[in-house]
Amino acid sequence: xxxxKPYKADIxxxxxxxxxxxxxxxxxxxxxxxxAARLEQVSHGAIQLNMGTLYPALMRLEQRGLVRGQWGxxxxxxxxxxxxxxxxxxxxxxxERQEWTRLAGIMDALLRGDA
Amino acid sequence: xxxxxxxxARAWNWLRPTRDDADLEAELRxxxxxxxxxxxxxxxxxxxxxxxxxxxRGLPWLDDLARDIRYGTRMLWRDxxxxxxxxVILAVGIGSATAIYxxxxxxxxxxxxxxxxxxVAIRARLADRKTTITFFSVPELVDVTRASDxxxxxxxxxxxxxxxxxxxxxxxVLGTRISAEMMPMIGVPPLMGRVFRPxxxxxxxxxxxxxxxxxxxxxxxxxxxxxxxxxxxxxxxxAIIGVMPPHYDLWGGQLWVPFQLDRxxxxxxxRRFWITALLRPGVSEQQANARLAVLARxxxxxxxxxxxxxxxxxxxxxxxxxAVIAGIRPAMYVLLAAVxxxxxxxxxxxxxxxxxxxxxxxxxxxxxxxxGAGRGRIVRQMLTESLLVSTTAGAAGVLLAVAMMxxxxxxxxxxxxxxxxxxxxxxxxxxxxxxxxxxATGIAFGLVPALRxxxxxxxxxxxxxxxxxxxxxxxxxxxSTVQIALTLLVAVAAALTIEGYxxxxxxxxxxxxxxxxxxxxxLPPTKYTTGDRIATFYRNALEAIASQPGVSGAxxxxxxxxxxxxxxxxxxxxxxxxxxxxxxAAAPSAVFRLVSPTYFAVVQTPIVTGxxxxxxxxxxxxxxxxxxxxxxxxxxxxGPAVGQQVVLGTRFGARNLxxxxxxxxxxxxxxxxxxxxxxxxxxxxxxxxxxxSLAQRPADARSMAxxxxxxLDPTSATGVLRAGVRHADPQQPIFAxxxxxxIVARAFGTRRLTIVLLxxxxxxxxxxxxxxxxxxxxxxxxQRAHEIGVRLAVGASAExxxxxxxxxxxRLASVGVAVGLxxxxxxxxxxxxxLDTVNGIDVRALIVAATGxxxxxxMAAWIPARRAARVDPLAALRAD
Numbered sequence: 001x002x003x004x005k006p007y008k009a010d011i012x013x014x015x016x017x018x019x020x021x022x023x024x025x026x027x028x029x030x031x032x033x034x035x036a037a038r039l040e041q042v043s044h045g046a047i048q049l050n051m052g053t054l055y056p057a058l059m060r061l062e063q064r065g066l067v068r069g070q071w072g073x074x075x076x077x078x079x080x081x082x083x084x085x086x087x088x089x090x091x092x093x094x095x096e097r098q099e100w101t102r103l104a105g106i107m108d109a110l111l112r113g114d115a
Numbered sequence: 116x117x118x119x120x121x122x123x124a125r126a127w128n129w130l131r132p133t134r135d136d137a138d139l140e141a142e143l144r145x146x147x148x149x150x151x152x153x154x155x156x157x158x159x160x161x162x163x164x165x166x167x168x169x170x171x172r173g174l175p176w177l178d179d180l181a182r183d184i185r186y187g188t189r190m191l192w193r194d195x196x197x198x199x200x201x202x203v204i205l206a207v208g209i210g211s212a213t214a215i216y217x218x219x220x221x222x223x224x225x226x227x228x229x230x231x232x233x234x235v236a237i238r239a240r241l242a243d244r245k246t247t248i249t250f251f252s253v254p255e256l257v258d259v260t261r262a263s264d265x266x267x268x269x270x271x272x273x274x275x276x277x278x279x280x281x282x283x284x285x286x287x288v289l290g291t292r293i294s295a296e297m298m299p300m301i302g303v304p305p306l307m308g309r310v311f312r313p314x315x316x317x318x319x320x321x322x323x324x325x326x327x328x329x330x331x332x333x334x335x336x337x338x339x340x341x342x343x344x345x346x347x348x349x350x351x352x353x354a355i356i357g358v359m360p361p362h363y364d365l366w367g368g369q370l371w372v373p374f375q376l377d378r379x380x381x382x383x384x385x386r387r388f389w390i391t392a393l394l395r396p397g398v399s400e401q402q403a404n405a406r407l408a409v410l411a412r413x414x415x416x417x418x419x420x421x422x423x424x425x426x427x428x429x430x431x432x433x434x435x436x437x438a439v440i441a442g443i444r445p446a447m448y449v450l451l452a453a454v455x456x457x458x459x460x461x462x463x464x465x466x467x468x469x470x471x472x473x474x475x476x477x478x479x480x481x482x483x484x485x486x487g488a489g490r491g492r493i494v495r496q497m498l499t500e501s502l503l504v505s506t507t508a509g510a511a512g513v514l515l516a517v518a519m520m521x522x523x524x525x526x527x528x529x530x531x532x533x534x535x536x537x538x539x540x541x542x543x544x545x546x547x548x549x550x551x552x553x554x555a556t557g558i559a560f561g562l563v564p565a566l567r568x569x570x571x572x573x574x575x576x577x578x579x580x581x582x583x584x585x586x587x588x589x590x591x592x593x594x595s596t597v598q599i600a601l602t603l604l605v606a607v608a609a610a611l612t613i614e615g616y617x618x619x620x621x622x623x624x625x626x627x628x629x630x631x632x633x634x635x636x637x638l639p640p641t642k643y644t645t646g647d648r649i650a651t652f653y654r655n656a657l658e659a660i661a662s663q664p665g666v667s668g669a670x671x672x673x674x675x676x677x678x679x680x681x682x683x684x685x686x687x688x689x690x691x692x693x694x695x696x697x698x699x700a701a702a703p704s705a706v707f708r709l710v711s712p713t714y715f716a717v718v719q720t721p722i723v724t725g726x727x728x729x730x731x732x733x734x735x736x737x738x739x740x741x742x743x744x745x746x747x748x749x750x751x752x753x754g755p756a757v758g759q760q761v762v763l764g765t766r767f768g769a770r771n772l773x774x775x776x777x778x779x780x781x782x783x784x785x786x787x788x789x790x791x792x793x794x795x796x797x798x799x800x801x802x803x804x805x806x807x808s809l810a811q812r813p814a815d816a817r818s819m820a821x822x823x824x825x826x827l828d829p830t831s832a833t834g835v836l837r838a839g840v841r842h843a844d845p846q847q848p849i850f851a852x853x854x855x856x857x858i859v860a861r862a863f864g865t866r867r868l869t870i871v872l873l874x875x876x877x878x879x880x881x882x883x884x885x886x887x888x889x890x891x892x893x894x895x896x897x898q899r900a901h902e903i904g905v906r907l908a909v910g911a912s913a914e915x916x917x918x919x920x921x922x923x924x925x926r927l928a929s930v931g932v933a934v935g936l937x938x939x940x941x942x943x944x945x946x947x948x949x950l951d952t953v954n955g956i957d958v959r960a961l962i963v964a965a966t967g968x969x970x971x972x973x974m975a976a977w978i979p980a981r982r983a984a985r986v987d988p989l990a991a992l993r994a995d
Contacts, residue, residue, distance in 0.1 A: 051164035
């Protein structure tokens with residue numbers, strides 16, 4: 001059995017899917033590299049996804065019917081696999097986002113009150 | 116939902132990937148190309164990412180499993196001899212244990228209907244604490260029916276003989292009279308038609324009958340229109356209203372007729388049926404007994420003055436199934452113990468073989484660990500191999516059990532199969548249990564090499580060790596020893612049972628069954644209304660039979676020896692003047708049998724002292740009785756018996772066949788006869804018996820057995836018996852005609868069954884032990900090939916090698932036998948408490964079993980020993 005390396009940052013496990021979905025929602029259909037580049041850019045380099053993390057996650061989302069992958073051609077005329085949100089993915093993103101916001105709000109209030 | 120979808124997609128991909136590896140790689144390559152464009156090198160990540168995507172794509176552990184199975188199969192094939200032996204042992208062990216348990220389960224544990232747990236019979240015990248009454252009167256039935264707080268329903272039942280007039284000769288069929296409650300109580304619906312309703316059971320209702328499936332098939336030719344037919348029973352046409360399904364058994368018999376009891380009857384003296392009842396769900400037997408105790412007190416208060424038997428009488432319930440199976444229970448428990456031992460033997464054997472194999476795999480394991488295989492991975496590999504063997508063996512074992520069932524069932528005498536043969540099926544839960552036990556053994560011992568590999572890690576690769584380390588060898592030898600000890604136990608049990616059987620065969624029967632045929636008569640009370648008529652019938656019949664050529668004698672007795680009747684036809688309260696019961700102990704009780712004068716001469720039961728009955732003993736002469744030895748020993752202290760007076764008091768309890776209750780009668784003992792085996796349980800103690808003269812009590816003699824001794828062949832003798840009865844009364848049927856030798860043989864039936872099965876076990880166990888020993892020793896030889904090669908190279912002779920190997924086998928066998936003997940002696944004590952013919956330590960059985968096993972062990976060791984002696988020294992040395 002191949003040894004699966006742990007994710008670089010464990011917190012990504014739960015939130016990676018949400019990040020990917022949000023990215024696709026913001027940018028529309030994108031290939032894997034563009035998603036990774038966008039996340040890196042938005043996080044100011046804090047999130048650097050390696051391929052071994054990103055692509056299984058994309059495959060998982062595809063298997064769950066949240067995104068759809070299709071080969072296409074970039075503006076520069078290069079072949080790439082493009083991922084787009086499905087209606088189910090859109091719904092999932094919405095509910096996940098609300099959940100996240102709620103949790104963030106709670107954490108925020110809690111931490112502020114603590115200080 | 117999303118998860119389910121993910122797994123469905125993965126399962127689908129596992130079967131048939133929607134994206135192949137090239138597609139995955141193309142995506143990763145395109146990513147790498149984008150990265151390179153941005154001046155980053157990520158090519159190294161492609162391989163790892165491929166792997167991660169493949170894992171995400173399908174079901175990787177299934178792939179691993181398939182790989183494990185392929186590899187495991189290859190490994191098992193490499194050691195195919197050993198794998199096969201493990202497979203055979205497990206299959207035989209699981210198969211035979213399952214088959215035997217299923218048989219025991221069908222015969223004992225499942226006897227009766229689903230409601231058997233709640234189905235009870237009522238029995239009364241008189242104040243003397245000895246006399247048990249199982250027959251009751253109508254008012255007593257009504258009394259019990261009132262206890263509806265503990266009983267869901269209460270009914271009356273009694274086995275009876277009917278005269279069936281169908282065709283040329285009247286025939287006797289065994290039937291059962293039941294009240295309408297009985298069939299619903301058991302809960303089995305009829306195959307056709309209906310069972311009795313309360314209005315069928317009212318006095319004066321139209322006569323109806325429900326017939327059994329065999330009766331329908333054989334007597335009525337399976338007529339589909341049977342429900343419109345009538346049959347003539349006891350000269351009355353009975354309409355057939357129902358046919359019960361095959362294997363339906365309610366008190367035996369081939370047909371059922373409603374009792375039509377008059378519930379307003381107040382006669383408490385005429386007791387002619389059993390009362391059975393269904394306990395309400397949740398009501399324990401103790402609760403029912405407590406309720407019956409209240410009832411018995413009420414009865415005593417109300418009726419003890421007129422009927423003294425009510426004073427101090429207790430009523431209890433008695434589980435019907437318990438009553439039926441009590442006789443064969445000990446034998447079945449012995450068999451169950453044997454099943455357990457057999458399964459243990461098989462497990463010990465398998466454990467041993469797997470240990471042997473583990474030793475030889477050690478090097479392989481060490482290499483794999485050294486090459487970086489994780490311990491979990493190796494454990495899984497070992498598990499896969501164990502499970503491969505044990506699950507296939509489990510399946511084969513179950514198949515074997517299915518195949519064995521008909522063979523085993525055929526070995527059982529019909530009468531001792533308490534259910535019909537085709538109802539005995541393989542019991543699924545026990546098959547699963549047996550398989551699980553064996554598989555667990557396989558897993559436990561299959562893991563040994565993987566677990567020991569953890570030690571190997573520290574030391575790195577070890578040198579190949581000859582024959583495994585000392586600890587393994589210790590375990591192996593210990594397991595062999597245990598196995599041989601267990602086998603000895605089974606062998607001892609078999610030897611003991613056979614010994615017990617032969618002891619029972621040697622029991623003095625007290626009569627000579629050779630050349631004797633017998634049959635039963637039941638004279639209908641409607642026709643034989645007086646004692647005179649009954650006496651005339653027997654006189655005419657016996658004279659007609661005895662006058663035939665070849666016949667040396669004919670006689671009548673209430674029940675033939677080893678007969679089927681459980682209840683005496685006559686019963687008295689007995690007092691022996693001059694011999695008071697010591698210390699106020701219970702009054703003497705004896706079995707009473709009516710006999711015609713020549714009975715003892717015909718069956719050749721010796722007269723010890725005094726005389727037999729003669730034609731001079733009539734109803735006008737002084738009443739006389741003959742006692743058996745057991746009676747004299749028990750009640751007369753073995754002292755002089757002839758001339759002793761006995762008082763036969765008013766009867767109670769038994770079936771009242773003779774009309775009016777008799778008054779006290781004082782009779783003199785005129786003779787003492789040898790004890791003879793009368794009851795069906797052939798090795799039970801002979802009970803005290805008193806024989807009465809048929810001529811002096813003809814009114815009690817409606818149901819009798821005739822016995823005929825002749826030099827004729829059985830068919831002619833039977834013809835003479837039938838002709839004699841026909842001569843006395845052409846309408847009178849005779850039934851259950853058998854040769855006495857057959858009856859004696861049948862009385863040994865349960866015992867024979869146990870022996871057949873134990874013999875089977877012993878054979879299987881010994882074979883397993885031999886196979887196991889053979890495998891362990893040949894494995895040892897294989898492991899020691901190097902050592903043996905060296906020995907041969909330095910001049911050891913082939914014979915000395917053979918001796919060395921055989922000695923190893925014999926040492927193991929001897930230790931095992933020694934351990935087994937100790938346990939065997941304990942087992943014998945246990946058996947002795949179960950089987951009354953097994954007395955103390957049977958040295959011979961132990962010696963036979965022990966020497967037999969050692970001889971077989973020597974054989975099992977000899978074959979690999981021969982192979983060892985043929986080892987080519989050069990090849991053996993080169994191999995390292």
